[in-house]
Amino acid sequence: MQSNSILLSLLIWLPIIGAAIVSLVGGDNANRARWLALAISIVVFVVSIPLFTGYDASTPKMQFDEFQVWIGAINANYHLGADGISIALILLTTFTTVLVILGAWDSVHDRVNQYLAAFLVLEGLMIGVFCALDALLFYVFFEGMLIPMFVIIGVWGGPRRVYATLKFFLYTFFGSIFMLVGLIWLYFHAHSWELSKLAELKISASAQAWLFFAFLLGFAIKVPMWPVHTWLPDAHVEAPTGGSVILAAIMLKIGGYGFLRFSLPIVPDACHEYAWLIIALSLIAVIYVGFVALVQDDMKKLIAYSSVSHMGFVTLGTFIVFALMRGGGSRDAAYLGASGAMVQMISHGFVSGAMFSCVGVLYDRMHSRMIRDYGGVVNTMPWFAALWVLFSMANCGLPGTSGFVGEFMVIVASFQMNPWVAAGAASTLIIGAAYTLWLVKRVIFGDIANEHVAELKDINLREAIVLGAFAAGVLILGVWPAPLTHLMDASIRHIVDQVAIVKI
Amino acid sequence: MTFNIHDLFLLLPEDFLLGATCAILLIDLFLKPGQRSITHWLSLAALLGTMALILADTDPQVTAFSGAYIHDKIAAVLKVFILGISAVVFVFARGYLRDRELFIGEYYLLCLFSILGMLLLVSAGNLVMVYLGLELFALSTYGLVAINRDSGIASEAAMKYFVLGALASGLLLYGMSMIYGAAHTLDLAGIHAAAPSVEHPQLLTFGLVFLVVGIAFKFGAAPFHMWLPDVYEGSPTAVTIFIGSAPKIAAFGMAYRLLEAGLGGLSPHWSLMLGVLAAASLAIGNVVAIAQTNIKRMLAYSTISHVGFLLLGLANGTPSGYAAAMFYAISYSIMATAAFGVILLLARAGFEAEQIADFKGLNKRNPWYALIMLLAMASLAGIPPLFGFFAKLLVLKAAIDAGMIWLAMVAVVFAIIGCYYYLYVIKVMYFDQPEQETALVLPQDKPLRWLLSLNGVALVVLGLLWGPLIGWCYRAFGLPS
Numbered sequence: 001m002q003s004n005s006i007l008l009s010l011l012i013w014l015p016i017i018g019a020a021i022v023s024l025v026g027g028d029n030a031n032r033a034r035w036l037a038l039a040i041s042i043v044v045f046v047v048s049i050p051l052f053t054g055y056d057a058s059t060p061k062m063q064f065d066e067f068q069v070w071i072g073a074i075n076a077n078y079h080l081g082a083d084g085i086s087i088a089l090i091l092l093t094t095f096t097t098v099l100v101i102l103g104a105w106d107s108v109h110d111r112v113n114q115y116l117a118a119f120l121v122l123e124g125l126m127i128g129v130f131c132a133l134d135a136l137l138f139y140v141f142f143e144g145m146l147i148p149m150f151v152i153i154g155v156w157g158g159p160r161r162v163y164a165t166l167k168f169f170l171y172t173f174f175g176s177i178f179m180l181v182g183l184i185w186l187y188f189h190a191h192s193w194e195l196s197k198l199a200e201l202k203i204s205a206s207a208q209a210w211l212f213f214a215f216l217l218g219f220a221i222k223v224p225m226w227p228v229h230t231w232l233p234d235a236h237v238e239a240p241t242g243g244s245v246i247l248a249a250i251m252l253k254i255g256g257y258g259f260l261r262f263s264l265p266i267v268p269d270a271c272h273e274y275a276w277l278i279i280a281l282s283l284i285a286v287i288y289v290g291f292v293a294l295v296q297d298d299m300k301k302l303i304a305y306s307s308v309s310h311m312g313f314v315t316l317g318t319f320i321v322f323a324l325m326r327g328g329g330s331r332d333a334a335y336l337g338a339s340g341a342m343v344q345m346i347s348h349g350f351v352s353g354a355m356f357s358c359v360g361v362l363y364d365r366m367h368s369r370m371i372r373d374y375g376g377v378v379n380t381m382p383w384f385a386a387l388w389v390l391f392s393m394a395n396c397g398l399p400g401t402s403g404f405v406g407e408f409m410v411i412v413a414s415f416q417m418n419p420w421v422a423a424g425a426a427s428t429l430i431i432g433a434a435y436t437l438w439l440v441k442r443v444i445f446g447d448i449a450n451e452h453v454a455e456l457k458d459i460n461l462r463e464a465i466v467l468g469a470f471a472a473g474v475l476i477l478g479v480w481p482a483p484l485t486h487l488m489d490a491s492i493r494h495i496v497d498q499v500a501i502v503k504i
Numbered sequence: 505m506t507f508n509i510h511d512l513f514l515l516l517p518e519d520f521l522l523g524a525t526c527a528i529l530l531i532d533l534f535l536k537p538g539q540r541s542i543t544h545w546l547s548l549a550a551l552l553g554t555m556a557l558i559l560a561d562t563d564p565q566v567t568a569f570s571g572a573y574i575h576d577k578i579a580a581v582l583k584v585f586i587l588g589i590s591a592v593v594f595v596f597a598r599g600y601l602r603d604r605e606l607f608i609g610e611y612y613l614l615c616l617f618s619i620l621g622m623l624l625l626v627s628a629g630n631l632v633m634v635y636l637g638l639e640l641f642a643l644s645t646y647g648l649v650a651i652n653r654d655s656g657i658a659s660e661a662a663m664k665y666f667v668l669g670a671l672a673s674g675l676l677l678y679g680m681s682m683i684y685g686a687a688h689t690l691d692l693a694g695i696h697a698a699a700p701s702v703e704h705p706q707l708l709t710f711g712l713v714f715l716v717v718g719i720a721f722k723f724g725a726a727p728f729h730m731w732l733p734d735v736y737e738g739s740p741t742a743v744t745i746f747i748g749s750a751p752k753i754a755a756f757g758m759a760y761r762l763l764e765a766g767l768g769g770l771s772p773h774w775s776l777m778l779g780v781l782a783a784a785s786l787a788i789g790n791v792v793a794i795a796q797t798n799i800k801r802m803l804a805y806s807t808i809s810h811v812g813f814l815l816l817g818l819a820n821g822t823p824s825g826y827a828a829a830m831f832y833a834i835s836y837s838i839m840a841t842a843a844f845g846v847i848l849l850l851a852r853a854g855f856e857a858e859q860i861a862d863f864k865g866l867n868k869r870n871p872w873y874a875l876i877m878l879l880a881m882a883s884l885a886g887i888p889p890l891f892g893f894f895a896k897l898l899v900l901k902a903a904i905d906a907g908m909i910w911l912a913m914v915a916v917v918f919a920i921i922g923c924y925y926y927l928y929v930i931k932v933m934y935f936d937q938p939e940q941e942t943a944l945v946l947p948q949d950k951p952l953r954w955l956l957s958l959n960g961v962a963l964v965v966l967g968l969l970w971g972p973l974i975g976w977c978y979r980a981f982g983l984p985s
Binding site for chain 2: 068070071072073074114136139140141143144146147150151154155162165166169170173174177178181184185187258376
């Protein structure tokens, strides 16, 4: 397993080194920092494309393997590798980071170099999370991510940023440190941090239950699942636009990714045992949090709650696998559920990123996120309104947009498990449409509400590029999801097949 | 027991340090106040020379004075870090001392004697040697705390430190006398051999309790921590940084010698005691630190909580646990030096950086040193990929290996609580508006600024590449690395 590719290392370290350069040379010249950061992020995106083109999707094996002994004393290795799931998420990360840096062009003026550097560091660490095959390395990236995000929200955020960022940090730290205890316990028994070795380890039922809840705390807070989601609306509301986009589009996905990479392969029997719990929590997220979103008067908060609700589909799709695989259901439905969860993750990355970018566009002009300050935006910003409506449609899961694909797959799969679960999940199509369309109605349509709206200027070229790129993602994925599902198919089948094996 | 004059040559590093210290004492007498830098550089040279002598012996296995002095690999590692970190402290402290008219030979001499005491302490092979080393170290630090004799708060701190320290020494001595009574020997190896078959095992256990109290006092573990916040706050920062760094390494050495080398057979007993002390220290340190407004006092409570972690590793009672605790002591010293170093530097830039509020908006006024403080705080909080995380990881691993999963959970919960006050400092530096917008005028003290920058960068670099250091610790305890 000697290293034969440096592609993944390059993807991790290039943005981090780039960040150091940006923060050093961009101190006195904001434009230089912007162009440099943009160039670095584009280079990283280009470097990440060979992952997609060079990946052999017919096998679930980890590819682009890199192996280096890190800390010999405790068998920790610098071991990187990517399968279809990782690659999809890495591409989402590199793609979104370019758009975030472009989006911050005119909206951030204070310490621009530090702001952009923080995003580049974040990018490197998130890519590290998605391709670490060593549990300790994964944990280091997983936690390391918190520092730049903490600073982004705390320095460039809104009025209550300090409260929000401390809450964000302590919540996520709280969850993940229990995961660390679980990982150390696993290391003690497996004498290895390799994920593949941990997945082969035989673990007793009671130990599996403990580990399951340790992982659950870590990942459920990250996703976030109801009832540990309360940090998210605060963090989103106070974060600067770029912070919200990265948070919603990528960081939340790390929770879902963690379930697939850790909980499912390592403690499948406990997952089976407690799948009902996760399914119940997911349904509460989908339905109850959907209703909560309905009553928000802050646009960012509304989208934040809608994120929680949509991420409910991810956990639902991941855990109905157990009911289907071990409850005598069809294996194909299980694949469908897990694939649906993954498609939903990628799609939600595009849609939520786009929605937060839209709010950012309005906020830059009006300095308000309150729905009541808007009305009739379509009259002054027609192009913007068209894009916003597109993203809203995707958010309610309209066929033809990416939002439909994942939700549909999960609902179909859950129908095979239990029609009532499917009915609960499907209710999102109504609730989601309600809060999204009502938001559109109040902000976009109607008469011009006040003189501030009357003075609005439509999006400029830069904003058009950002929103247009998101729109392209939403539409392509909606009309033709085959490349994505093909990319992840073998990897997902592999994980789902592992689940079927009792390993007590 | 016979005294062999040739044994003196076996103690070459200590001899060198003692000779150098005496020479500096004499030279300093003849220096004019303006020439005090000579003392500074000579002291540094003495430390580095001693360090070179220790490093020159690549496979140390020295036993001198009938086993009273043992210089093994463990002692070598501990001594190298005690000397190295003290040397860094000297560089950091110089300008601060000069600005406050404390730039006097006594600071260096007391520090040097104290360091000599620490070296003897970690090499102790019998109970008397432990006591001698400890007292040489402790008496010098009592003097150091009171070095600014015009300061009421410093005198009060010194007085408290002295009285409580003397009490702890008394308890320790009392425990030693009981162990001597039970085992009929002062030799630690002899006690270890005699422990399973002593006539009155309860006497031995009784003595152990007093030893543990003495050790806990020297560490500043709760509930024997009362002196620590007052001493940290009351001392001049140049003294706080000295007391807050290298002595933790020496305290680890003392605990190892007494508990493992001497009373290793009683590990089921002391393991439980250390576990209780660890839990208490973690709880008191982390919770009380939240309420502090003085940064030195906050760091004092943070020390108490770190001692809790360190004891967690010791409590395990296996070589890998000791290696983890040793790694923790060393990494803590490096982190604490960085944090106090920033305070020392800022204390000279026109305002006394005593209160946490003094750090307001530091990022706007000087981003680089704000970043170093951020690294120090995040590292103390144990956030990966910084150095402090891996120290915590190894200690938690040791606790889980030993089956103390509940204790590990307690440690984890308090680590999260502890996170808050470290983050609070970061919050003050980064998110708050400074009272003045102007850039800080920092002293042109190049050695301090370069070394402090290096110290800050080391927290990241050692976080990514901590293999060699942990390998060194593992090898010292004969573990594969």
